[in-house]
Amino acid sequence: MLTTQEQLKYSRQIMMKKIGESGQLALRNAKVLILGVGGLGNPASLYLAAAGVGTLYIADGDTIEPSNLPRQILFSENNVEENKAECAAEKLSEQYPDTIIEAIDDMLDEELCDYYLPMVDVVLDCSDNIQTRYMINQACIQHKTPLIVGAATGFDGQQLTIDPRDEHSACYQCLFPASEKAPANNCQTIGIIGPILAMIAGMQALQTIKLLTNNKVQVNQLNMLDGLSNQWQQFSMKKQANCPVCGSR
C-alpha cells in the first residue's frame, strides 16, 4: 500500500484512471536500468525518479566535459571530470530521496548485462553509439527485457520500443541491420540542441511509465521527430524473420 504521504505526493498521477493507486505502486516497486547518463539519460532519469520509480540503475563510464553542460542538465561546472553516473546518482538521490539510485560507473558490457538485466523490469537505451545499441538490444532479447530506445542528433530524434516478451515485436537490429558501414554520426560529429534530447527522453520516460503501469505500449513503430518543422512521424515496421538477433526465438 501507498503511504498517506505518497498518496498526497503522487495524487496527480493516481487520479488518472490509467495509473491509479495500483499503477503508482507498480512504479514504486519497479526497477529500471538507464544505459547512458548523457543528453538523454539526464532528463529520462529525472522524469522517472520524479514519477516515483522505486529503483534506478544508471550506467555510464564517461566523465563530464564542459561541452556536455548545455544539454546534460543535472551537471554543473563544478562537476567537470566527475563520472556521469556517480554525479547523476548523487543529485537524483538528493532531489528524489524516495528512489533508490545505484550508479554503475562503467558502460555496460555483456557481462554486466547478464548481472543487471535479470533484476530489472525495463531498460532505457540512452547511449550515444550504435555498437552499444546493438549490444544492449541483443542482451535485452536474450533476457526478454523490454527496451526503450531513444536517439538524437542535430534537430532530429528517433524513439523505438522493443518488447521481447511479445513474439511479434521487432528488435533494433530488425530496424537497423548491422552493416560494416555503420553510421558514425553522433553528437560529436553533427551537433545537438538540448530540447530535442528532452523531447525524445520524455517519450522514453512516458513509454517506460506506460509499460510499468500495464498500459499499452506501441511496439513495431519508429517515432521520428523533426525539430525544425515541429513534426512527429510514425513509421510502422515488422519483425524480420531472418533477423540474427530475434528472428529465431
Add this chain to the structure above:
Amino acid sequence: MINVVFFAALREQLDCDSLTLESHELSTVADIIKQLSARSEQWQQTLNNASLLSAVNHDMVDKSHPVKAGDEVAFFPPVTGG
C-alpha cells in the same frame, strides 16, 4: 507522381527536404535511388549508404519494395547519438 521526402541528416547532406518524381519508369524504391543518384556525386554517395532506411507510405520497407503513383517514399538514416 511520387512524393519523395528526406529526414534527419539527409536533408542537410542533400540540401533538399522533398521532391516529386514522375512515376513512370519507377517500379521500386531502388529505382528511385538509382534515378536520384544520377543527380550528382553527393546524391550518389548519400543515397547509396548501406545504412540508408526507406519507407513507403509510412511502412518501413526494403529497397526492392514496389512503388506507384501517389506513394510517399521517405529516406532517412539511423540516428545514434544521445
